[in-house]
Structures are given as C-alpha cells and as structure tokens.
Amino acid sequence: MTVIGGERDAMELGTYLARDGSRGGPVGLDIDRAHAGVVVGKRGSGKSYTLGVLAEALAARRGVTPVVCDPMGAFEGLAAAGLDVVRPRVRASALDGRAWCDLLGLAPTSGAGALVWASAGASDTLAGMHTHVERADAPASDRQAAVNHLQLAADWGVFDPDGLTVEALHGSVLALQKLDRAPANAVVRAVASALYRARLEGAGPLPWLLVDEAHGFFEGVAGPALRRLFTRGRAPGVSVVAATQRPAALPDYAISQADLLVAHRLTGAADRERLARARPSYLPGSLADRLPDGVGEALVFDDATGRAHAVRIRERRTDHGGATARADEGDAVGAGQEPKPSNSSAR
CATH class of the missing domain: 3.40.50.300 (P-loop containing nucleotide triphosphate hydrolases)
Structure with missing residues (x-):
C-alpha cells in the first residue's frame, strides 16, 4: 500500500485511479x-x-x-x-475580550465594546458578564447597549457554565x-x-x-x-x-x-x-x-x-x-x- 503523508500507521483512503478510470493499488493516509x-x-x-x-x-x-x-x-x-x-455548549470564558467584541460586532474602543471586553476578563460566565456590565460605572446608554449584545449571545443557546x-x-x-x-x-x-x-x-x-x-x-x-x-x-x-x-x-x-x-x-x-x-x-x-x-x-x-x-x-x-x-x-x-x-x- 502506498501511504500518503508518511510511512507508518495508515488508514485506508482509497485506490489509485488509472487514466482509463479503472482502479489501481490501495492508497492509505498516514495517521501516526x-x-x-x-x-x-x-x-x-x-x-x-x-x-x-x-x-x-x-x-x-x-x-x-x-x-x-x-x-x-x-x-x-x-x-x-x-x-x-x-x-x-461552550464556556463564555473560552473567548477573550477581543474575541467577544468581534463576535458581537462591537468596536473595542466604543463604550459598549469596552464594557464587554472588561466583563470577559472579570467573569467566567455569561451571567457574570451581564452582572459586571450592569454594575459598571459607565453611562447608562453604554451599559444598556452592552447588555443588549450579551442578551443576544445568551439567546444563541451555546454558552453554558458547565460543559463538554x-x-x-x-x-x-x-x-x-x-x-x-x-x-x-x-x-x-x-x-x-x-x-x-x-x-x-x-x-x-x-x-x-x-x-x-x-x-x-x-x-x-x-x-x-x-x-x-x-x-x-x-x-x-x-x-x-x-x-x-x-x-x-x-x-x-x-x-x-x-x-x-x-x-x-x-x-x-x-x-x-x-x-x-x-x-x-x-x-x-x-x-x-x-x-x-x-x-x-x-x-x-x-x-x-x-x-x-x-x-x-x-x-x-x-x-x-x-x-x-x-x-x-x-x-x-x-x-x-x-x-x-x-x-x-x-x-
């Protein structure tokens, strides 16, 4: 068997394809x-x-x-x-502050983006991020915008404190x-x-x-x-x-x-x-x-x-x-x- 990608442990990938469409010898793929x-x-x-x-x-x-x-x-x-x-289901802490801003479409330098970034560093859960934003010393409009975006993420149903x-x-x-x-x-x-x-x-x-x-x-x-x-x-x-x-x-x-x-x-x-x-x-x-x-x-x-x-x-x-x-x-x-x-x- 010809092994693609190595010389040792191989899985069965298929067979050689001749120019006339007929099958040739076996071909494997290295997984060692x-x-x-x-x-x-x-x-x-x-x-x-x-x-x-x-x-x-x-x-x-x-x-x-x-x-x-x-x-x-x-x-x-x-x-x-x-x-x-x-x-x-994944943990909210699997994403850092920058990733959270990118995920939610928030500029990191905006008021809401800065709040989300800070909340990601302060809490391991989406609920904790939400609480951190609500308690932040920031303009009400920024806090509300950040909360709205975090609620959108919660509605996706993929973030869970426990999990895989x-x-x-x-x-x-x-x-x-x-x-x-x-x-x-x-x-x-x-x-x-x-x-x-x-x-x-x-x-x-x-x-x-x-x-x-x-x-x-x-x-x-x-x-x-x-x-x-x-x-x-x-x-x-x-x-x-x-x-x-x-x-x-x-x-x-x-x-x-x-x-x-x-x-x-x-x-x-x-x-x-x-x-x-x-x-x-x-x-x-x-x-x-x-x-x-x-x-x-x-x-x-x-x-x-x-x-x-x-x-x-x-x-x-x-x-x-x-x-x-x-x-x-x-x-x-x-x-x-x-x-x-x-x-x-x-x-």
Missing part, C-alpha cells in the same frame, strides 16, 4: 503523526464525503480521535461508527447546522482552542479537528484559533483538516501550511488558479488535465514525497448526509438522527 490538511472541491464532488471517510477511520483507531464540525448536517450518520452527535470537557469532545460530531454564523464560529473557536491547550499539556489521544464549509470559519471569530492549529498544531499533536468548495476564499496560511491537500473537481477559474499556485511544482502540466471529474475522485498532494496521486476515495461504511435533496424524497429529506443535547461545554 499530526497533519494539517485541506480538502477542496465543487459542491457534490465528494469533499464532505472524504471528511467522513477520515472520521470513520480515525474512530476505529486507538491513540487518535476525530472531532467533526458539522455546519450542514452531513455527518450524523457517523453515529453508526461510534461518534457522539451533540449540540455543543476535552475528553467529551473526543469522538464527537458537533451539530452546528441550526446555528447562525456567529454562534457557530464561537463554538469552533472554543473547541479548537481547547484541543490545542490539552495537547500542550500532553493530555489524551491525538485529536483530528475536521471542519466542513471551513471558509465560513476562517472568515469569522474562529479564524485565529484555526490559524494556530495550521501553523503550530502539529508539534503538540493536533491535526486539522478543513474542507471547502471555495479554495480561493481560504487564507494564504491554510494552503501554505497544509502538508496534505485533497482536490476534488473544481470548475471555478479562481479556485483552479489558487490550487495551481499552491502546488506549482507538482503540476508541470495543466491543472485542468490532472484534476479528476468523477464524484469521489481526487488529486492528493503529498508534501512528504513531493508527489500528486490520483485517487478514488473508498466507499463510506456509514450513511452520508451530504447529498443534495431531491423533490421525490418528500418528507424523508432531513430526517436524520436528532443530535443529543449536551449541558457541557469546551473550556
């Missing part, structure tokens, strides 16, 4: 050490499916564990592989599909930060954070935490894999720091150009001539060997929820497993 990866592809090309294949394999191995950020409800079928599907410990995050699918962009970003930032801190202390198995529709998180308050994993996560043992249909929207560091790059079908000129610029030495010819067209087919770039591999991703062993709905499916569309409520939160 940490990686930073990006999976790109047009909607329906198989990028979320590939994340599911990774999650299945990681769930079956000892010493590693998947944590899946699911903003589209595509990964609830992974419950059959032993992953817990949960509605995540890092241990509980391991082997989980975080159901984000009912959350708007801001609260979903708050969850991803808290989770990414918690996994990183735990590994700095040497605690637990090596986590793989798998993030679907990642462009929405790089652009939001989760961005700094994801950047840290891409640039510094491999040393303590935190892997991160970001999937997106918009590679042109990814920050430069995500592409440059990724040692694994999986490219499914791309049709947008800007997306193809971004990929070609990212790995020019791997693509002596035209990118259009190298990218596979079929669903589930991918070009996998391996920085460990400096090669690009044409691969057919193996079939999922659990249900995949990322397929496009059809009119003839009627009421069955979206009838996936209901996520388990959780009253615990990442620190």
Whole structure:
C-alpha cells in the first residue's frame, strides 16, 4: 500500500485511479503523526464525503480521535461508527475580550465594546458578564447597549457554565447546522482552542479537528484559533483538516501550511488558479488535465514525497448526509438522527 503523508500507521483512503478510470493499488493516509490538511472541491464532488471517510477511520483507531464540525448536517450518520452527535455548549470564558467584541460586532474602543471586553476578563460566565456590565460605572446608554449584545449571545443557546470537557469532545460530531454564523464560529473557536491547550499539556489521544464549509470559519471569530492549529498544531499533536468548495476564499496560511491537500473537481477559474499556485511544482502540466471529474475522485498532494496521486476515495461504511435533496424524497429529506443535547461545554 502506498501511504500518503508518511510511512507508518495508515488508514485506508482509497485506490489509485488509472487514466482509463479503472482502479489501481490501495492508497492509505498516514495517521501516526499530526497533519494539517485541506480538502477542496465543487459542491457534490465528494469533499464532505472524504471528511467522513477520515472520521470513520480515525474512530476505529486507538491513540487518535476525530472531532467533526458539522455546519450542514452531513455527518450524523457517523453515529453508526461510534461518534457522539451533540449540540455543543461552550464556556463564555473560552473567548477573550477581543474575541467577544468581534463576535458581537462591537468596536473595542466604543463604550459598549469596552464594557464587554472588561466583563470577559472579570467573569467566567455569561451571567457574570451581564452582572459586571450592569454594575459598571459607565453611562447608562453604554451599559444598556452592552447588555443588549450579551442578551443576544445568551439567546444563541451555546454558552453554558458547565460543559463538554476535552475528553467529551473526543469522538464527537458537533451539530452546528441550526446555528447562525456567529454562534457557530464561537463554538469552533472554543473547541479548537481547547484541543490545542490539552495537547500542550500532553493530555489524551491525538485529536483530528475536521471542519466542513471551513471558509465560513476562517472568515469569522474562529479564524485565529484555526490559524494556530495550521501553523503550530502539529508539534503538540493536533491535526486539522478543513474542507471547502471555495479554495480561493481560504487564507494564504491554510494552503501554505497544509502538508496534505485533497482536490476534488473544481470548475471555478479562481479556485483552479489558487490550487495551481499552491502546488506549482507538482503540476508541470495543466491543472485542468490532472484534476479528476468523477464524484469521489481526487488529486492528493503529498508534501512528504513531493508527489500528486490520483485517487478514488473508498466507499463510506456509514450513511452520508451530504447529498443534495431531491423533490421525490418528500418528507424523508432531513430526517436524520436528532443530535443529543449536551449541558457541557469546551473550556
């Protein structure tokens, strides 16, 4: 078996894809050490499916564990592989003052922004932040504006004084599909930060954070935490894999720091150009001539060997929820497993 990304412990990724479309020898992906990866592809090309294949394999191995950020409800079928599907709750203290201002759209130098920033440093809970603002020696208009913004955050239902410990995050699918962009970003930032801190202390198995529709998180308050994993996560043992249909929207560091790059079908000129610029030495010819067209087919770039591999991703062993709905499916569309409520939160 050819092992992409290393030479030792490998999960089954798929098979080589011959130019005539036939299957070749088996291809594996190294999971013995940490990686930073990006999976790109047009909607329906198989990028979320590939994340599911990774999650299945990681769930079956000892010493590693998947944590899946699911903003589209595509990964609830992974419950059959032993992953817990949960509605995540995070601690208010997982975000610092600057992050709170960014999350709520408040300028740190404004009266309300300064109050929220100070309350984040003074209290570990959202209720405590609220109380700190109400008692602050500040103009009533600033206090009211800060309280209104904190109440908005409370209404999101993602902040809880208790919650998902890092241990509980391991082997989980975080159901984000009912959350708007801001609260979903708050969850991803808290989770990414918690996994990183735990590994700095040497605690637990090596986590793989798998993030679907990642462009929405790089652009939001989760961005700094994801950047840290891409640039510094491999040393303590935190892997991160970001999937997106918009590679042109990814920050430069995500592409440059990724040692694994999986490219499914791309049709947008800007997306193809971004990929070609990212790995020019791997693509002596035209990118259009190298990218596979079929669903589930991918070009996998391996920085460990400096090669690009044409691969057919193996079939999922659990249900995949990322397929496009059809009119003839009627009421069955979206009838996936209901996520388990959780009253615990990442620190």
